[in-house]
Amino acid sequence: MSEPVYHVPVLLQEVIDGLNIRPQGAYVDCTFGGGGHSKEILKKLGEQGRLIVFDQDADARINVPDDQRVHFMPHNFRHMQRFLRLHKIEAVDGILADLGVSSHQFDEADRGFSTRFDGDLDMRMDKRQDLTAFTVVSTYSEQQLHKLFEQYGEVTNAKTLARTIVQVRTTVSLKTIANFKQALHSVVKGNPNRYFAQVFQALRIEVNDELGALKDLLLQTPAVLKTGGRVAIITFHSLEDRLVKNFFKKGSFDEEEDANPFGQNTPANPFTVITKKPVVPSDKELRLNPRSRSAKLRIAEKR
Ligand SMILES: C[S@@+](CC[C@H](N)C(=O)[O-])C[C@H]1O[C@@H](n2cnc3c(N)ncnc32)[C@H](O)[C@@H]1O
DSSP states (O other), rough: OOOOOOOOSSSHHHHHHHHHEEEEEEEEEETTTTTTHHHHHHHHOOOEEEEEOOOGGGGGGGOSSSTTTTTEOSSSSGGGHHHHHHHTOOOOOHHHHHHHHHHHHOOGGGGOOOOSOOOOOOOOSSSSOOOOOOHHHHSHHHHHHHHHHHHHHOOOTHHHHHHHHHHHHSSSSBBBBHHHHHHHHGGSOHHHHHHHHHHHHHHHHTTTTHHHHHHHHHHHHHEEEEEEEEEEEEEESHHHHHHHHHHHHSSSSOOOGGGGGGTTTOOOOOOOEEEEBBBBOOOHHHHOOOTTTOOEEEEEEEH
């Protein structure tokens, strides 16, 4: 039997075209995974080019090619600038982040990401961290659970779900996926697969602090990019896409400047937005890779 594919890169050609790769440049792939995007970036880089790749999941290391231009950082990309400095790299020509989990993570039962299998309710991309999905459902308050299911999962009955979790966890263990689904079957609304997919998405985003990491990364991009350098981000969730869109538009997360009618003291936006609308997968890509369906690519260039 053939080996399962680690991950099929999404919007591959669109990313490579959009990064406008300089052959002698330095690039960062923040989300190395199966290395599909990195492989194409390397094809465009000359011998002097450099590719720094991050992945907080130790499993990704097996995909790192034997290539002296590649430097693997087994860390969270929220520390990008620190690790670049450590390697004496002050500025780069391009940054890519293809957010979320890989097919490998999703398809490995014991990682706990998928509702299709049983295993520990884990969901950590980085196994060095302590917080797991089990910790979230067994220690968070009802309000915290309500908020995260509503915001990150858009779960229709988030309040009921949160209340039920807090009730059942006093008598039932929620340690495994089977335990969790069994204990909550009475609150499921609509199609159970879809319902639990939304619930799991919310837990995954919380466990890995996915929005916090994205914010930290975005905040570092203006300082790390050279003039004319590009940042390309692929998101899979509307909250992520909104963060990227607004950050590229303003160069900050400040809400206040909108309230200032004269624009005084508003720092100049360091970016030119390259993609006025997000780039989405073609019909062909959707047919070949249904997992690409909610992908949105946005690109900006440092002024
Ligand atoms: C969608 S996959 C990327 C796939 C990759 N572009 C490819 O072509 O194979 C996302 C990868 O990024 C990693 N990842 C997600 N968030 C991360 C973060 N904050 N820091 C470091 N790695 C992260 C995950 O562990 C996963 O391997």
